[in-house]
Amino acid sequence: MLHTAQQQDFRQLARQIKDWARELGFQQTGITDTDLEQAGERLRRWVDQGYHGDMDYMWKHGSKRYRPAELVPGTLRVISVRMDYLPPEDDPVSVQQDPAAAFISRYALGRDYHKLMRKRLQKLAQRMSQAVGEFGYRVFVDSAPVLEKPLAVKAGLGWMGKHTCIVNREAGSWFFLGELYTDLPLPVDPPAKEDHCGRCTACMDICPTRAIVAPWQLDARRCISWLTIELHGSIPVELRPLMGNHIYGCDDCMMACPWNRFATPTPEEDFLPRQGLDRATLLELFHWTEEEFLKRTEGSPIRRIGHERWLRNIAVALGNSGGGKEVMEALQSRLPGASELVAEHVCWALEQLESRS
Incomplete structure (x- = not known):
């Protein structure tokens, strides 16, 4: 059980983490626990239906994907971050409607986001270590068996749209996700409980x-x-x-x-x-x-x-x-x-x- 002073220290650290993440170029940061059992069950049903195609990696790691502490022992919290990627003055619809044009997903028009976001998350971890000393952590950007979308929902970054992408009321869905697994008992943020898709299809x-x-x-x-x-x-x-x-x-x-x-x-x-x-x-x-x-x-x-x-x-x-x-x-x-x-x-x-x- 944490003492009141320790709880206050971790609340302050959580606020600092969000400030540091913003300075590093992340538009949003949330913190959640590691309970992903419901998401794991949905994943099992999805795989059982064969919807994963030949993406065997979606299940070959078993429960490590939905039990973070099995993937990284000692993990208590997950820091989930969002980074927007939509190019300015972009008109994807006109490209899509031109049969002579080549349509490329907007996320792939620039540099590979994996390295950029991993480096930023590593810098975030370094700032955290400067504040609290050595601690256990590992960063991920679509690079390991991590259920990043359910984690983002739990961390309050948005809700799961009917297209299975995360949607945010203020930012839509043109963004990347990244995670920092940590053994620090940080206070968690409320999940995005509301689904604002309504009857829209x-x-x-x-x-x-x-x-x-x-x-x-x-x-x-x-x-x-x-x-x-x-x-x-x-x-x-x-x-x-x-x-x-x-x-x-x-x-x-x-x-x-x-x-x-x-x-x-x-x-x-x-x-x-x-x-x-x-x-x-x-x-x-x-x-x-x-x-x-x-x-x-x-x-x-x-x-x-x-x-x-x-x-x-x-x-x-x-x-x-x-x-x-x-x-x-x-x-x-x-x-x-x-x-x-x-x-x-x-x-x-x-x-x-x-x-x-």
Whole structure:
């Protein structure tokens, strides 16, 4: 049992942690306990239904994902942080509606957020250690079996939208999450109990592939983000025409969310678009050699899919475009020496365009 003086000290430390986090560029910080049993049960049901696709990592760590103290022994509290990433003066809708344009999820237009946020969280931990001495901690940014969204809800950062993204009344949903596990018995913040989605189903209605099969239920196997980023093999033929011009990720559900009218543009220069990716055409990106791809995606999350899947995704988008002589020639030029995966999707795209000509 903590003495009153100790409790007061930890309350003061919690206030300081939030101030330090703000100084480090985090727009919001909350503190929660480690009870995630309900979230763990929801995860089990989701996996049992096969909605995780081939993302075996969602369950292979077992209970470590929803029992933080098993992942990091001694963990008592989780500090959850939010960092906004929407580029200023961005118009994703116009890109999405232009069949010749390449749509890339807004989170991937700039530098990879993982390293940036991890460094900031490490700096936060260093400031904490200067105040209290050595303590047990570990930081995470989508890098380990961590249920970051349920933790964010418990820490009061927002509620779980029907599209399964966290939504905040003042900030919408264009933000990253990060966590700092600690053994300090900090006071916890009230969870975001209210669900402000109400009867709105805008995110479900807009989803091109109907991946949101029910409120708060996402079938990853149909999600364009999974198809373009996580899936290593062939994209199911029946889903290809529904993918439009999306070549890396999909923000359709978030663009449709009314709460995103309150989203604040990011102040982080590292999150601003690089290599003209916010206005690039499909043909321009399809012509990138593997060397160009690696050079231009250096420091970007896009690099993780590799050049082969990059071409696969763009081939599908070109098959969904208006076509034209230049598009047909570009697709045909990729066939000599193409891998089996790329050739399959290029041939599909050519068939699509020929059938409409």
